[in-house]
Structures are given as C-alpha cells and as structure tokens.
Amino acid sequence: MNFHVIGRKTIRKDALARVTGAEKYASDIYLPNMLHARVLKSPYPHAIVKKIDTRRAEEIGAIVITFKDVPGRLFCPRLVSTPDATYKDWKVLTDKPAYVGEPIAAVAAETEELAQKALELIEVEYQVLEAVFDPLESMKEGAPKIHEKILLNDRVINVENNIACKLELEEGDLEEAFNKSDIIIEREFRTNKGYHNQLEPKVAVVNPEPDGGITIWCTTQTIHNTRLLVSEIFNIPVSKINVKKLALGGGFGSSIQTNIVVPIAVALALKARRPVRLAYTKEEDMHEHSSFQMIFRFKVGVTRDGRLTGGYMENIMDIGAHQIQAYPLLGTCAGWWVSLYKLKAIKYIGVAVYTNKIPSCAYRGYGNPQVTWAVETIMDELAEMLGMDPIEFRLKNYVGEGDLFWGQGPTVKSVIRSCGVEEILRKGSELIGWKNRPKPGEQKGRYRRGIGIARGYHTSSAGSPIPSQVIDYSGAILKVNEDGTVDYITALIDQGGGTLDAHAKIIAEELGLPLKNVNIVSADSQTTIYDVCTHASRGVYAGGGAALNVARQVKKKILELASNVLNAYPHTLKIRPDEERGQAVIYVEGVPGKEITLGELATLARIKNWGTIAAVESFRPPACPPHFTGYFVEVVVDTETGIVKPLRVVIGADIGTVINPELAEGQLHGGFMMGWSRAILEDLRYSKDTGDIECKGFIIDYKMPTSKDIPEEITTFFVETYEPTGPFGAKGLGEGAQNPAIAAIANAIYNATGIRFYELPITPEKILEKIREKEKREPMKVVAEKLIDE
Amino acid sequence: MIEVTFILNGRLVKIQTEPNITLLDLLREELRITSVKRGCETGECGACTVLLDDKPVNSCLILAPMIDGRRILTVEGLTKDRELHPLQESFIEEFALQCGYCTPGMLLTSKALLDLNPSPTIEEIKEALSGNLCRCGAYQQIINAILRASEKLRRRLNYKP
Ligand code: FES
Numbered sequence: 001m002n003f004h005v006i007g008r009k010t011i012r013k014d015a016l017a018r019v020t021g022a023e024k025y026a027s028d029i030y031l032p033n034m035l036h037a038r039v040l041k042s043p044y045p046h047a048i049v050k051k052i053d054t055r056r057a058e059e060i061g062a063i064v065i066t067f068k069d070v071p072g073r074l075f076c077p078r079l080v081s082t083p084d085a086t087y088k089d090w091k092v093l094t095d096k097p098a099y100v101g102e103p104i105a106a107v108a109a110e111t112e113e114l115a116q117k118a119l120e121l122i123e124v125e126y127q128v129l130e131a132v133f134d135p136l137e138s139m140k141e142g143a144p145k146i147h148e149k150i151l152l153n154d155r156v157i158n159v160e161n162n163i164a165c166k167l168e169l170e171e172g173d174l175e176e177a178f179n180k181s182d183i184i185i186e187r188e189f190r191t192n193k194g195y196h197n198q199l200e201p202k203v204a205v206v207n208p209e210p211d212g213g214i215t216i217w218c219t220t221q222t223i224h225n226t227r228l229l230v231s232e233i234f235n236i237p238v239s240k241i242n243v244k245k246l247a248l249g250g251g252f253g254s255s256i257q258t259n260i261v262v263p264i265a266v267a268l269a270l271k272a273r274r275p276v277r278l279a280y281t282k283e284e285d286m287h288e289h290s291s292f293q294m295i296f297r298f299k300v301g302v303t304r305d306g307r308l309t310g311g312y313m314e315n316i317m318d319i320g321a322h323q324i325q326a327y328p329l330l331g332t333c334a335g336w337w338v339s340l341y342k343l344k345a346i347k348y349i350g351v352a353v354y355t356n357k358i359p360s361c362a363y364r365g366y367g368n369p370q371v372t373w374a375v376e377t378i379m380d381e382l383a384e385m386l387g388m389d390p391i392e393f394r395l396k397n398y399v400g401e402g403d404l405f406w407g408q409g410p411t412v413k414s415v416i417r418s419c420g421v422e423e424i425l426r427k428g429s430e431l432i433g434w435k436n437r438p439k440p441g442e443q444k445g446r447y448r449r450g451i452g453i454a455r456g457y458h459t460s461s462a463g464s465p466i467p468s469q470v471i472d473y474s475g476a477i478l479k480v481n482e483d484g485t486v487d488y489i490t491a492l493i494d495q496g497g498g499t500l501d502a503h504a505k506i507i508a509e510e511l512g513l514p515l516k517n518v519n520i521v522s523a524d525s526q527t528t529i530y531d532v533c534t535h536a537s538r539g540v541y542a543g544g545g546a547a548l549n550v551a552r553q554v555k556k557k558i559l560e561l562a563s564n565v566l567n568a569y570p571h572t573l574k575i576r577p578d579e580e581r582g583q584a585v586i587y588v589e590g591v592p593g594k595e596i597t598l599g600e601l602a603t604l605a606r607i608k609n610w611g612t613i614a615a616v617e618s619f620r621p622p623a624c625p626p627h628f629t630g631y632f633v634e635v636v637v638d639t640e641t642g643i644v645k646p647l648r649v650v651i652g653a654d655i656g657t658v659i660n661p662e663l664a665e666g667q668l669h670g671g672f673m674m675g676w677s678r679a680i681l682e683d684l685r686y687s688k689d690t691g692d693i694e695c696k697g698f699i700i701d702y703k704m705p706t707s708k709d710i711p712e713e714i715t716t717f718f719v720e721t722y723e724p725t726g727p728f729g730a731k732g733l734g735e736g737a738q739n740p741a742i743a744a745i746a747n748a749i750y751n752a753t754g755i756r757f758y759e760l761p762i763t764p765e766k767i768l769e770k771i772r773e774k775e776k777r778e779p780m781k782v783v784a785e786k787l788i789d790e
Numbered sequence: 791m792i793e794v795t796f797i798l799n800g801r802l803v804k805i806q807t808e809p810n811i812t813l814l815d816l817l818r819e820e821l822r823i824t825s826v827k828r829g830c831e832t833g834e835c836g837a838c839t840v841l842l843d844d845k846p847v848n849s850c851l852i853l854a855p856m857i858d859g860r861r862i863l864t865v866e867g868l869t870k871d872r873e874l875h876p877l878q879e880s881f882i883e884e885f886a887l888q889c890g891y892c893t894p895g896m897l898l899t900s901k902a903l904l905d906l907n908p909s910p911t912i913e914e915i916k917e918a919l920s921g922n923l924c925r926c927g928a929y930q931q932i933i934n935a936i937l938r939a940s941e942k943l944r945r946r947l948n949y950k951p
C-alpha cells in the first residue's frame with residue numbers, strides 16, 4: 001500500500017521536549033502553597049494496629065490521617081474488568097496491615113522534612129500476627145488468615161484458605177486425549193517476583209477546588225479510571241474530579257491501577273483544604289507493586305507424529321496481600337497457554353492466593369512471559385523427545401490464521417485474521433544460523449555457546465465482537481484549526497513507546513495532512529472522552545482505531561464543505577499533502593485550479609458561519625488480534641562463574657502494518673532487555689526474619705541490565721501482514737515484544753549446557769550449582785574467604 | 791542556612807539553603823530545574839545526573855555546600871540560542887528515547903564522555919553509560935546517537951576556519 005506517512009521514518013513529536021528537559025512528568029508538578037506528604041507504613045508483614053496516637057505529630061502543625069479518617073469501604077484500585085469480575089479488598093489506610101510497607105497513616109506539612117518529622121512522632125502499637133510468604137503454605141489449614149471478608153462487586157465473600165479467587169476451565173475429553181498420546185510430559189515451573197522499576201517513582205499532586213471538586217496530577221496509565229476510582233472511594237461526583245494527562249516515566253503495567261498515593265493525597269488535601277504533593281521514594285515504590293509470582297504444573301500429551309493432544313495446567317498464583325484484579329489474570333494465563341498451540345482437550349485450574357507480600361499487578365505481558373516460558377520449554381523438550389526439529393514441531397501445532405484466539409481470557413474471543421508466524425520462524429532461524437546450532441550438552445570447556453528459540457504473541461487490546469468481562473474502548477476528538485492543522489485530543493497515555501505518534505500518523509494519512517499538522521494537545525479527564533487504559537498492547541490498535549474513525553468523520557465534513565466551495569461532488573474530491581505549502585489540499589482531480597487548502601477551508605467555514613470542522617469518536621475494537629513475535633537468542637555460559645551473556649539476538653515480529661518502524665524496533669530492543677532482566681537477574685526475595693524483601697527496596701541490591709549487558713548484535717525484522725480490523729492494518733507490539741524472551745534465553749542456556757531450569761531467575765548461582773551437580777565438579781575455592789580465615 | 795554560589799548553565803546563582811540538602815533537591819525543589827530527574831536517590835540509576843565542573847555526578851549524592859564556587863550544567867544549558875546540541879539532535883534522530891525519563895541524565899553523561907573523548911569506541915560508550923539506567927531498554931539507540939553526535943562534532947571541528 002502506498003502511504004505518505006505510515007511506515008516512514010519520522011521524528012517523534014515529543015522528542016524535542018524530552019531532550020531539552022521541558023517534558024513534564026507528574027513528579028515535575030509543584031503547586032503554589034502546597035503541602036508535602038509522607039506515609040507511615042507497617043514495619044510488620046502482618047499485624048493489627050492496636051493503638052495509634054497522632055497528637056504529637058499534630059502538635060507540630062502537621063495534618064494527619066489514619067484509617068479512621070478515610071472511607072472504610074473496600075475497593076479495587078484497578079478498574080479494567082467489569083464490576084461482576086472485580087474483587088475488592090483494599091483500603092486507603094488500614095488498621096490490619098498485611099505486608100511490610102502497607103500504609104497505616106499519612107501526614108502533610110509545609111516541607112517534606114517536617115512531614116517526615118511528624119511521621120516519626122506518630123505512636124503506633126501493633127499486635128504482630130503470624131505471617132505467611134509461600135502460597136502453598138498459605139492455602140494450608142491453620143495458616144494465618146490474611147483477609148476474612150472481601151467483596152465481589154458488592155457481594156460479601158468469605159475468604160477460605162487465603163484463596164483470593166479461583167477459575168477452572170475444561171474443554172474436550174482430556175482423559176481420551178491423554179490415552180491417545182504417545183508421550184506425556186509433566187513439569188513444574190516457578191517464576192520470580194519482579195519489580196517494574198519504571199524509573200519514575202509514583203507521585204500524586206492534588207488540588208482541592210473551591211467548588212468541592214479536585215484536580216489530580218499523578219503517575220498513571222489511565223486518567224479516566226483514576227477519576228472513577230477517586231469518585232468511588234470518596235463519593236465525589238465523577239464530573240467534579242479532573243485528572244491531568246502527563247508524560248509517564250515508564251509504566252510497564254505498574255500504573256494500570258490507581259496508585260495508592262492518589263487516594264492518600266486526596267484524603268490529605270480534602271482534610272487540609274490545601275494542595276498536597278505526595279512523592280514516593282524508590283524504596284517506597286518498590287514496596288508498592290510487583291509482578292505476580294506463579295507456580296505452574298503442566299501435563300501435556302503428544303502423538304509420535306508430533307501432534308499435541310491435550311493438556312492440563314495448574315496455576316497457583318501468589319498475588320501478595322491484595323487483589324489488583326487477579327481474577328482476570330487467572331483467565332488470561334489459561335488463554336496465553338491455549339492460544340499458543342492447538343490442544344483438543346484442556347483442563348485448567350487457576351488459584352490466586354494471598355500471602356503477606358507486596359501486592360502483585362500486571363507487569364509487561366500480564367502473565368504471558370511466564371506462561372510462554374513454561375510452554376516453550378515444554379515444546380523444546382517434546383521436540384527433543386520426538387526427535388523433531390523444534391521449529392517444525394512448533395509449526396505443526398501453532399494456533400494461526402482462522403483459529404479461535406482467546407489470549408485475553410475465556411470471555412474475550414476472536415478469530416485470527418492475520419498471522420506471520422511461519423515467516424518469522426523461517427526467516428529468524430536463517431538469520432541466527434539455526435541449522436548450525438550445537439547439540440545440547442555436548443560442549444566441554446569453560447565457555448559454552450547455545451542458541452535458543454521461542455515464539456509468542458500478545459493480544460492487541462482486549463476487544464471482541466461481543467461484550468466480555470473486560471472493558472476496552474478508546475475515545476478521540478479531532479478539530480480543524482484555521483491554520484490548516486488539526487488538534488487531536490485523547491485521554492490515551494503514551495507509556496514511552498510513541499503510541500501517540502502512531503495516532504498522529506494515522507490521522508495524517510487519512511486526512512492527507514503533512515504529519516507536522518497534527519497537534520497532539522494536552523488533555524485531561526474533563527476535556528477527553530473515555531479511554532480505558534494503556535495496557536494490553538492496545539495503544540496503536542484500539543486507540544489508533546479511534547483516531548482513524550474520528551479522522552474519517554472529519555474527512556467527510558471536510559469534503560462536504562469543500563464540495564460547496566469547489567462546486568464539485570464530495571465523493572469526487574481528493575486530498576493530498578502539499579509539503580511545500582505545509583497544507584492538506586483538497587482538489588478535483590484533472591480540473592486545474594479547483595483546489596483549496598484545509599487552512600483556507602477552515603477559515604472560510606468561520607467567516608461564512610458554517611461552524612468548526614470537528615468530530616468525536618468512541619471506539620470499541622471488534623477483536624483482539626494477536627501480534628506475533630519470535631526470538632532467537634545466542635548466549636555464552638561461563639561454566640566457572642555461571643555468568644550468562646547474550647551474544648546475538650534475532651527478533652522477528654508480525655505487527656500487521658508497521659506504522660513507526662524505528663519506534664517498533666525500539667520496542668523489540670526494550671523487550672529483550674526486560675526479558676533478559678526477568679530471566680537472569682530479577683527477584684524480590686523475602687526474608688523470613690524481617691518479613692520484608694531482602695533488598696529492602698534499594699536497587700543496588702536489585703540488579704537491572706545496564707548498557708554493558710546488551711547483546712553484541714541484535715537484529716530485528718518485521719514480516720508483512722495486514723490486520724483487517726486494525727487501523728491501516730496495524731496491530732499492537734509492546735508486550736509481544738517481550739513475551740518469548742525469557743523462554744528463548746532459557747532454551748539457549750539449555751542448548752549450551754544441557755541443563756533445564758524450572759525456576760526463575762536463572763541466576764549464576766543456580767547455573768553453577770547444576771553444572772557442578774551434573775559434572776560432579778568441585779566448587780571453586782573461594783580465595784578471599786580463605787584469606788580472611790587465615 | 792548557608793549561602794551557596796555557583797554557576798548554573800552559565801549563569802551565576804546565589805542561594806540561601808540548608809547545608810544538608812542534596813544538589814538534586816536544591817535544583818529541583820528550590821530552583822525548579824525539573825529536567826534533573828529524581829529516581830532512586832541512592833546513586834544507582836543516573837536519572838539525576840548533572841555535570842559538575844564538566845564531570846557527570848549523581849546530584850542525589852552531592853550536598854549543596856560541595857558545589858560552592860563550581861559549575862553545574864543541566865540539559866537546559868545544552869541548548870544554545872535555541873539551537874540543539876549535536877547530542878540532543880542525535881538522540882532525536884536515532885530514536886534514543888522512549889519514556890524519556892533517563893534522557894537528561896543520558897545526555898549529560900554522553901556530553902562529558904565526548905568532551906574528553908571525541909571519538910569513543912562502542913566499548914567506551916557502554917562503560918561511560920553504565921551508571922545510567924534505561925528501563926525502556928533504549929541502550930542500543932543511545933549508543934548509536936552518541937556515535938552520530940561524535941561524528942557531527944568532529945565534522946564541525948574540521949569546518950572551523
Ligand atoms: S536519583 Fe540519583 S542516581 Fe538515581
């Protein structure tokens with residue numbers, strides 16, 4: 001297709017502000033006369049607040065709130081699922097903290113220092129309760145009860161055995177499928193608890209307005225859900241709450257839910273009747289959110305000729321102390337599994353379990369990277385057992401075009417209409433040199449190289465042809481200015497990938513505008529229509545769909561008005577971008593002189609009182625098409641230190657029409673780095689002694705990849721497909737960009753060492769231990785320790 | 791309260807402040823130079839990087855009195871007469887940013903590198919950047935941007951009469 005801006009290299013619209021330091025993030029908002037807030041948090045993983053005395057803090061002039069001063073009704077901070085699928089167990093401030101770091105009280109004072117001082121003057125008497133950190137322990141009889149009663153929508157639910165929620169699914173006759181299998185594999189996998197480490201810690205700045213309303217500037221992936229939640233908690237009409245849209249210093253899922261700093265700052269501002277700023281430190285941020293930690297048990301059957309038959313999956317999810325819509329995740333984990341490879345029969349049991357740990361939320365991929373790691377490990381193992389090439393085995397079984405896809409869970413189903421899986425795998429294997437990869441476990445010597453492959457996908461949005469348990473739609477407003485530019489107004493937040501640039505290109509393409517004539521203007525929840533949230537890789541697909549449809553409406557109006565001016569039929573008119581004049585030109589083909597620029601038309605429309613050319617669109621995506629990716633990773637393992645390094649990485653992707661090639665490539669690079677981090681480095685380990693994470697929130701003890709950890713070579717490519725339901729054929733990318741990374745890295749480590757790892761992260765210590773076990777090597781003598789001894 | 795005098799982006803600044811305040815707080819909270827980003831505040835992420843007498847430092851680890859009589863550069867000072875520094879141009883041209891939160895720090899670390907070493911190797915660049923985290927994972931693009939900027943700067947030098 002011949003596009004004038006889509007697919008072309010263009011400069012990011014926000015780049016100038018970002019390189020000059022002019023970009024405003026929530027953390028950059030300071031209001032006149034504002035107070036600074038600090039939050040008092042539980043030092044115990046499980047306790048009851050027996051007594052809390054705030055007098056001394058108030059005596060030095062601080063505004064103090066405790067659980068007594070905030071609405072007591074339970075809520076859920078994430079509002080993506082429908083109410084009937086939403087469990088609520090949160091309070092703004094609690095008297096029964098269930099993890100180290102749970103907010104108990106908060107103060108606001110003239111300076112942050114004073115607020116801190118006030119915080120230290122609050123006296124709390126705790127009754128310390130027994131805590132539990134392991135989901136399997138937590139489900140046992142006699143384990144400490146973390147929640148007694150929670151709500152499902154408005155219905156009271158008694159929590160039994162610390163089970164937060166459950167989902168069971170069954171399709172087909174699994175017993176028969178297993179009976180017909182020649183090989184049945186059973187495996188258990190354990191994932192890590194990861195921390196998003198978006199560079200910008202959470203912030204909320206709240207201004208109480210004279211009319212009882214409030215204005216909020218905060219770190220968020222959704223301004224509309226933030227205002228809905230604040231309205232729900234504080235019983236303030238939605239329309240009185242205005243949430244400003246700002247740049248986001250990284251999200252990765254950590255701000256899909258409304259961060260707890262928001263309601264705390266709101267409560268303080270309402271009490272103080274003054275603006276309040278609450279900025280979490282990194283340590284506090286690390287105690288605020290993390291990924292879900294899962295234990296998977298799989299049983300999968302296959303016939304001798306390499307056809308998968310049926311599968312059983314158990315998913316025990318450690319969700320930490322509170323639910324951030326864990327229920328839909330139980331559904332997507334099943335979905336991620338069954339939408340990878342065809343199974344005639346399945347049984348799935350998903351259980352979300354409370355523990356006394358930091359609450360878990362979505363983390364780039366929403367369970368998909370973890371499930372894909374397990375499934376792609378099993379696929380590799382089965383291929384080896386069958387003596388088949390792992391790529392051919394995958395191609396024989398994958399879910400592709402024409403198949404039903406339900407990655408987003410059992411209520412969100414749609415048919416796959418575009419699929420580049422085969423091309424990704426063929427081209428990628430050529431680029432990495434798949435045929436020449438080593439045989440697993442055959443290498444000797446200190447450094448061993450290995451090549452691993454994994455494939456995956458993610459949904460683009462959670463749209464579907466019929467209503468589901470997930471809310472998914474976007475909104476757009478577009479108006480034409482008298483200078484021939486258009487103002488694009490959307491609530492959709494860019495997490496950093498350049499989503500709004502894609503929207504601008506879609507609009508420019510549809511309207512025949514030079515790209516620079518599309519202005520992405522500042523917005524807030526008052527001036528925009530609803531957009532659910534930037535998650536589920538939906539920005540380009542769903543948000544872009546709204547942008548395209550609003551542009552179509554505007555185009556229709558432009559052509560109607562121009563037809564009057566040019567005395568031609570509207571449907572015969574064309575629009576072309578005239579870069580020289582910097583205008584879109586509406587013209588009659590083949591009739592010289594019959595043309596008008598968009599600027600002239602908009603000006604004429606004003607003078608003649610025809611009105612403003614503008615439109616509004618609320619758009620529900622009709623499907624959730626998967627975008628597909630394939631990872632090919634070559635690593636080298638140092639068998640004496642256990643250190644793994646990435647050498648060459650090839651990533652192929654099918655994202656439909658590529659709107660911004662350079663930005664899409666950036667997503668793949670970033671996806672690999674994050675996948676590397678989750679495969680090798682990251683884990684929020686708990687100390688039973690302190691009941692806190694071992695690193696205490698300091699990133700010095702929570703290693704993250706730096707510039708030195710990038711692969712020596714990284715090659716990316718996009719295969720050509722066209723998604724009929726997407727804007728100009730486009731699909732999403734942000735999550736698929738990462739999903740198969742962990743699996744490919746793990747498979748590469750296996751290829752190098754002949755050892756499979758079933759627990760994340762695959763740290764040097766674990767690698768070393770297994771190598772020693774396998775090769776019966778003596779541990780290296782630790783010279784330094786000896787020196788100290790002597 | 792103490793008085794600190796220093797040069798910020800070429801301008802003399804005199805300010806009364808607490809002696810235990812960090813340079814990060816001084817710049818952000820007192821002077822509202824918000825391009826200096828607050829990240830970990832423990833010297834690990836580099837989001838708060840500024841140049842102190844041309845050397846990159848984590849401003850969260852520097853106390854205000856330590857800058858008395860010295861020069862500080864933030865990204866605001868990279869732009870001269872609304873003209874972008876070649877590094878800024880190159881970061882744009884190479885798509886070396888996503889969320890942009892690490893960008894000011896990355897730019898300043900890169901500037902210090904190129905000032906000392908106008909033609910760095912990739913290894914030298916990786917080494918120089920290793921104290922600046924980019925969670926969006928734009929390292930490769932950032933390296934490309936620095937290489938491009940280094941070339942621009944060299945070309946510029948050659949054109950000097
Ligand atoms: S904020 Fe200074 S190094 Fe992270």
Ligand code: FES
Pocket residue numbers: 199249250496887888889890891892893923924925926927928
């Ligand atoms: S661009 Fe987001 S942290 Fe670097």
